[in-house]
Amino acid sequence: MSAEKQSVETERNEKIPEEDPVAPIPHFPSEYKGDIKDELGGIEADAGSLEEEELEESIRLVPKIVRELVSMDDDPTLPTVTFRYFVLSTIFIALGAVISQISWFRTTSASYSMFFVQIVSYWLGNIMARTLPAKDVNLGFFKFSLNPGPFSIKEHVLITLAASAGATSNLGEIIISVKDIFYKEQMHPLAAIFLMWATIWTGYSFAAIGRNFLLYDPDLIWPSALMQTALYRTLRGEGQSLDVSKKQIRVFWLVLAGVFFWTFLPEYAFPFTSSLAVLCWFAPHNDTVKFVSSGLGGMGFLNFTLNWSNITSNIMVSPWWTQVISFVAFVVSVWILVPIAHFTGVWNGKAFPIMSNRLFMANGTRYPFIELTDEKGHLKQDVFEKYGNVYMSTYNLWGIFFGYATFLSAFVQIFLFGRKKIWSTIQHLRQRKQHSFKDRLNVLMSAYDEVPLWWYITLFICCFSTMLILIHTQDLYLPWWTYVIGVVLGGLTVVPMGFIYAVSAYQVSTGTWNELIYGYMAPGTHPVGSLVYRVVAGQCWYRAQSILLDQKIGHYMKVSPRATFMSQLWGNLIGVPINYAVIRWVIDTKRPYLDGTEKDPLGQWSGQAPQSYLNQGIQYGTVGPTRLFQDTIYGPLRWGFLLGVGAPIFIYLLHRRFPRAKFNLWHSTIFFSSMENFYGNVSTGPLSSIIGGFVCMYYFFRYKHSTWVKYNYLIGAAADTGLSLAILAIFIIFGSAKIIQMPEWWGNDQESVEKCYGSPN
Template identity: 50%
Template sequence: MANRASSELSLDETKLRSTDESTSTEDVPKKSEYVSEKKNPSTTPSLDSGDDEEKIEQVAEEDGLPVVVREIVSLEDNPEDVNITFRFFTLSVIFSVLGAFVTQLSWFRTTSAPFSILFVQVATHWLGHWMAKILPSWRIGFGKFSFSLNPGPFSLKEHVLITLCVASGSQNNLGEIAIATADIFFDRVYNPAAAIFFMISAITLSYSFACIARNFLIYEPEFIFPQALMQTQLFRTLRKDTFDKSAASWQLKIFAIVAVSIYLWEFLPEFVFPLLSSLAVICWFAPHNATAKFVGSGLGGMGFLNFSLDWANLSNSTGSVYLMPWWTQVVYFTSFVVTMWIIVPIIHFKGLWNADIIPIFSQALWTLDGKPYNVTNIISIPSYTFNATAYEIQGPVRISPYYMLTIFASYTSYISVFVYIVLFAGPKLVATFKLLLKRDSRASRNDRLSQIMSKYPEVPFLWWAILFVLSFVTVLVTIIEGGFGVPIWTFIIAVLFGAISVVPMGYIFAVSNYQVQVGVFNELLFGYMAPGLHPTVSLFYRCLAAETWYRAQSILLDMKLGHYMMIPPRLVFFSQVFGTFLGSPVNYAVIRWVVATKRPYLDGTMTDPNGQYSGQQAKSYYTSSTQYGLIGPKILFADSTYTPLLYGFLVGAIVPVIMYALHRAFPRAKFELWNATIFFGGMSNWFGNLSTGPLSSIIGGFFCQFYLFRYRHEIWRKYNYLVGSALDTGFNLAVLVKLITET
């Protein structure tokens, strides 16, 4: 069942006949050989027609790789390429610092996109070649401790390693959910050294979780990691010297045209015509009707028949119209329709769950009569613990109906992933575990890529063990000395849960490019283990129990990219860890600066006139931490209002079983693609402030991942990931310019 579930990733991707005959079956080269397997155009069949059904039904078995991988990943490798150079360190530092600044700043904003690694790929390509031309070939240092400023041409491996390093260093940091929330809502500023070391060690702890999952997910060809494929194609396009130069030249022109066009376009919805961000058709016909505004608005409404021409909204709504497989986009959009177009209007118009007195899309806490809940009144000072007497006086806390729905879906999503992976992927993972008993699981696999990679030494287990021990000890010290308040024994539970979760969650990400966000469950667990503590304590626990394995998925993605680009695993390990140490201090500095300058907008005392600094993520963490960390689920769920939320666990356990039974009964109906984890994960996403985009996204996804993939496959193969990376590059350049002008 696992083979079937993971092989039908995007409209039967593994049932397409390969259009690239470059993957020869000659013996694995020796370490010093240059492997060059060129494409033979005369033997390459064209799929650029509307008559591809028979070709789609043919299984590609040559080389043991899924066809979508064979079409994009080149099996050319030059082990002698330069890798860690002065250029590597220079460009890695510059872009990691820049990326950490932009991404952390975006965490506080309403509409934003993360710092695009695709932009980094393009920028470092040109800068790397420029540095190779202008830098002198001087040697700095003495003997073994010397290096050359310019060791030669800018190599492909050097380029990939820079990208991997920046990908690690340019992300926002895990610790922000506790450190920023404590500062915004409780005026608690932790020791800077303790905060920074906690942020770094929490991420390096993620590498230990990635180590657990890498042999299950990285070296197994069926787990394709769509984003890694997109980045691989962009590398090939930029490195036009590695394949057909005329085709590469044309692809570079397409990339440049698309990137410049979207860069210029994004200034229209942002500054000139904001209407383009939310085309509310219903509101056009009844502009002054409150019901029409609620139904049709994409800003604080249902977003029914709401279109968007802003790439920020399209890319945020599903992740990526050109990257996510079609089946994933269908499941995700279905969850949006069920949530926002069916359940939400029923709740709103029927007044369910106090919708008649509490704003349905609020992320704040409320009293029984619909007034803002004063959390500080139920915290005992100076112990910062729960004051039960004050809670009885002020009354039970209430949250918005839509917030309750997202919590229910989060519980359901978390449980469903474990049931789903046992039913659909269990045999595959068991077989992979048996391979781990062999000395080198890469060499024992039959696919061509793993055999080529087996000539590079693996990262020794000792490296992972040392990193884990250092991370574990550092977290312990920061917890104790930093005043974070996390009980030590709960930290050990957090590590165990992270280790258990990383493979199931990584599996979903590897086949769908969808990352499940289920940190609420971990706060629930902490609330049962250690209730009544300061709200931010549960957030520190959440960083360790949930956000670490979430970051591990990104680490696995970069490992897969290194695998596709045939980068030695030890160099991948070094570049990722090095990037982590670059980004975390910048993340902390940005957190302190934004909170100091935007506090009234973030805590809700004032409204940002531009609607950008809403701090909606911080508010969400503040609410959940108060519920689970301070009040505690034992008190919370004693209230009949919240009791139905616990049925989410039962639903999450039952739905995958139903899908599996239907799949066994009707194997051609593809019930295995209706992934309950993705469906309920989509329901748990917060669309309350921004519901514009999903409708436009599914239309774009239909064109890219259904029509082009099935009926114009040659066009899809050449341009889908290329155009997608150009869109992200141009858009993120526009975001970067906007952020710089704002700051």
Template identity: 50%
Template sequence: MSTNLEVEDDDKIQDITNDESELLIPRKSNASTIKTYESCGTYEEVSSSSSSNSDLEDLDPDVLELPKVIREIVPLHDDPSIPVLTFRYFLLSTIFIIPGAFIDTMNSYRTTSAAYSIFFVQIAGHWAGKKLAKHLPKKDINLFGLKFNLNPGPWSIKEAAMVTITANSGATGNLATNAISLAEIHFGETVPIPVALGFMWSIVFVGYSYAAIAKNFLLYDPQFTWPQALMQTTLLQSQAKSDEDSQEGSKQMKIFFIVIASIAVWQLFPEFIFPFTSSLAVLCWIAPNNHTLNFMGSGLGGMGLLNFSLDWANITSSIMLYPYWIQVIQFVAFVLGAWILIPFAKWSNNGIFNGGLMSNGLFLSDGSPYPVGELLNTDLTLNTTAYEYYGPVHLGAQRAWNMFFDYAAYISGITWVVLFGYDKFKSSFENFKNSKDNRTVYTDRLNKLHSRYQEVPIWWYAVLFGISLTTLMTIFLSGNLFMPWWCCIVALIMGSIIVTPLAWLYALSNFQLAIGTFNELTYGYMMQNVTQKHPAGALVFGSIAGNAWYRAQYHLECMRLGFYNHLPPRAVFFSQLYGELIGVPINYLALRWVLATKREYLNGTKVDPLHQWTGQAITSSHTNAIQYVVLGPSRLFVNYPLLPYGFVLGLLAPYILFKLHQRYPSSNFNLWNTTVFFSSMSRFYGNISTGYLSRFVGGTITMFWAFKYKHSLWKKYNYILAAAFDTGYNLAILIIFLLFSVITTTNMPNWWGNNSQSIERCFAL
């Protein structure tokens, strides 16, 4: 994006760009030279020598080196003497981790669920911390030579941030539970407890250790804003201001709680009382008994054309977190996938659609479900006689192009960063190579404040990786977990490659690329000519390679949250390990409880009357295991020869846009990120296509109109409202879950707004 204008007012700086990834970032300690960061990783200088902006002139040069969105939110002062690893911290972290780890694991087996909100932890943890500071005795304790005070002083926002970071790490699910559940539910093999726990801890800690790969490039550079960490910092600092009786902070927190209560009440309507509001199918209202218009307008089984949603579950806080250019790309991808490709497949009469148009199941050539169970021998190898009898496995049309773009997105994630981010990474590497640490590379105010604390030494990451690798090798060399040891090495290598490019994209845009089934496809190729292979091995492989990225992202984001709130890096590192040490055993206990009490629902022996315990994720993993391991990729690609060209597209598309950007630098080709587009195209809508239009409208209001024209209000309330909406929604789901599923089993009576045939009133479907 080429920009030639003078900076006249601090609030007007945002007019230079349209999203927070392109914010003002001076790279020199000189207010006369200002550079804007383009989302592609390039810079352009904007002269401000004639600027009369007194606000800019009053700021120190080291403050000007920070993007404006950071200057507006993050405190630029610090008191290093505030304790953070207190008894109160350990107590509250443990209390909040246990239910979160259990609920998040349990939720993975349900159709809908009561999510465990990290914003709830921030709010409740801060409140509980102040209560503990008020009532705990100020007593010194000597526990096995470890001396500490139960109540060392006033509760601080730093302790609240530490509790948040620990819960963000431990109060989550674990990818390994999918592989363990798949083996037990569909193949009757139980993983021993020591093996399961060792594997679960190891893949998490491998991810944390892999964060060191991207840390020096992405963590302390001011240009990378890490929007999710900014949102959490906004809430934390608003709580701090409220504690100090700040009028603005008190007003922000008052609005925060009003919105939470309002959304919690409202969500009872689309989620339970008035589900009609969850999918407003305008075309169905026009012709409620016309099949064509019903299919076009329905968001629950159709294309979702001109379909709106008033359900926050279908909108989400992404409209307040993702830069506007990300939201534009995602909406374009949705229009192409749902409004163009789906009707083309359904009505083109070219043989694309024979059944399962919007399904992720497997089908016979006539469109009927494939009898997958008939394909397996007792030793879990392929029954070739049955395969020859039933014929090739067919995919639903939407699932087929999802896989195509899934492959493209994975390759594009690497290619895009190599092309657009090469100069930046080269510069960062040279700066780092020529300095002792990041403190001599970046001279902005936050890095100066951060320099007071001891950095996490690289050998900590190396030791963590060494312990994890040793555990994994012990597991696989002893013949456990359905996969050869050498496949573990390949998974670790694959995970290391993807960490930096995906973290680069996430740090700028808050967009997390779902790795999808690429890892399982790779495993299928590696094992294609191996006689004895276990179908669950693909998911084990994917758990290792996938967690290398997902947990690295968790670590870097929490480190950035600690950076914004001036926490010692070593304390943050420890807090994440502590969170996982507590959380992983709880994950496993939740897994055992679900399999002990809901197994018949999950394996299909019984149908859950509430249609909640369906295990959809496990079912999808089972389908992938059959496709990639039992049948092998070659059989899949013989029937779908165009699928491998997704890799070619992911390789070439970024190169084409890169060349167009070089030739026409003012045409914004750099904003059309192919990784975001392909990843959005790979999203499986299934029968849910509502909410996307509402999301785009909401994003246009928040991240374009309000950000550009009402920026003073945006900077005060955008992240606060995002947190409030999410928390209110989660509170409503929790209320519904407890009142109508746990305490009593109650279904909402049918009425006009909850029609038994179609809540959208699309009666012809």
């Protein structure tokens, strides 16, 4: 049989492995068909320290999917922290810090793609290796080479890890933005920057708690780390011809350029294409039709979008069954519950605008929340009694309801479907001091010095001290002792929640729980105080997870742990000041949209994120849960706790009774978490996303898998990158120094870009 025919037969007969119900990721098809000895080609025993049988056993201890994607060999002599590393990492950190921070204020946007950083840094690194002179530079106290040789895979990885750490929006933005946008309290620039460093590095120090439990166990594969590792393998051309690599490069740049130039149409010149409200075309002046069909403030029923920012590469990363669950949650929430509440008035559905995330008084007018607190941030009881309790749309109420269900469901779901794995991991960890992991990757990594614990402790002490100083000097409005409790609870959360993330790639939200705890500890305080507590007790462990994820990538790629850790710090040193500059830039130019005094025609500059954080800060911090739950409208929220426990148990019983029906794929935590999502400003993306997801993650993944492997992540990275660069270009060209409005024409109707002219509310 010819090689070509054999390849075709292999693809045709390829069986895609069953997907783990706990892990919402696409599993890669097996490329390994033979005995474990087939994987030993090119791998030699380490200077006789390992006999062939020991080497075989060390590789066998690595999970099969990891063996398929990760090299089982290492070259410790490869350069890591070089001149090229500092140049390229700084460029990608700065670019990502701008794009990600802008995106945080928008309703929809594509995240700064690490796939893009991986791809472009690889090409630029090779160009620098070919063009820079091999010259040593002596600065007296420091000496380095401009070009130490070929661009190494370890330089490549460290550039990406630095960008991952620094080229993202950070935790302190929540506090800084809410204070400025809604209370006109602008923090001193240095205080704001140190606040962002302190909160983000508190998350780094939290990572020390979980790394021994979560990083070294070979069975904790960290699926997202495997995805990036797979792309490194693709870029290096392992297992494919040079012609295929060249074709991939052409496809990447064609998609990037296409999406870049196309984005100028829906985002600026031709916004009609961003929300195709089909039903409105047949009845453009009907109020009910607008409410049902509009994707900008309406239900978005049968509404399509041609704007990639409303779709993003999530459709090319999340497995098909996960996307189905998320879409079903959207249908239930927006296409079923919203019209029921809106048209029948159930649960005060007619009392307040249902597609709004603002806070209201009982008469439906906007709540004057600024008047609730005095200059010290304490609740004015007489003002609260004057205006009454705070109310929100029914849509937001069931978001809180399902938020309560999500947290408990995550623990019950993992216990029922993954308790055997949890128990085996605990048993192994109990023997950790006597028996270190003997798998091939840990054996290779034992050649490198580990990050000393005192590095993490020193970092934590600096952050802890900085935060206490800021609490006493910068009007952060929370009692210092609640900050201490928040730090303790945040640290305790790292291992159990990190375990869920390590085996499932799913990050459970804990924001509602943290707000609830703070509300009972310090009711009647300024909402900013509640947000500071939320950042420390909740958001910091998210950062710990992302840091551990990047460290797992370094583990897979055999990069020195110390080089990985220092690259992460370098990313934040560069990225945080840029984040702050962008925050000031956005608030100064988009404040009327962000604070709600004006409405963005496209619904993008809605300030949805800071508004949502403010709402919860007012409800739980200023008003407090005791006052809040005295109102009967909030009473049903408590049933969310019971639902979170009962739903996964019910699904588990169905799965045991009907194992072939695959009830285990109906992951209650993903469903509840998706029900939390707020689509009140833009609901035009889910229908287009599920169609795109079907094509990418069902049809191509199952029936054209070789094509999927070559191009899926590549195209997703290119599309997200083109979108991000286009949004940045539009912001700089048309909205920075001088705001340039697009002239009104048929495709840019100032009254309604969707051609829906009725009033939705």
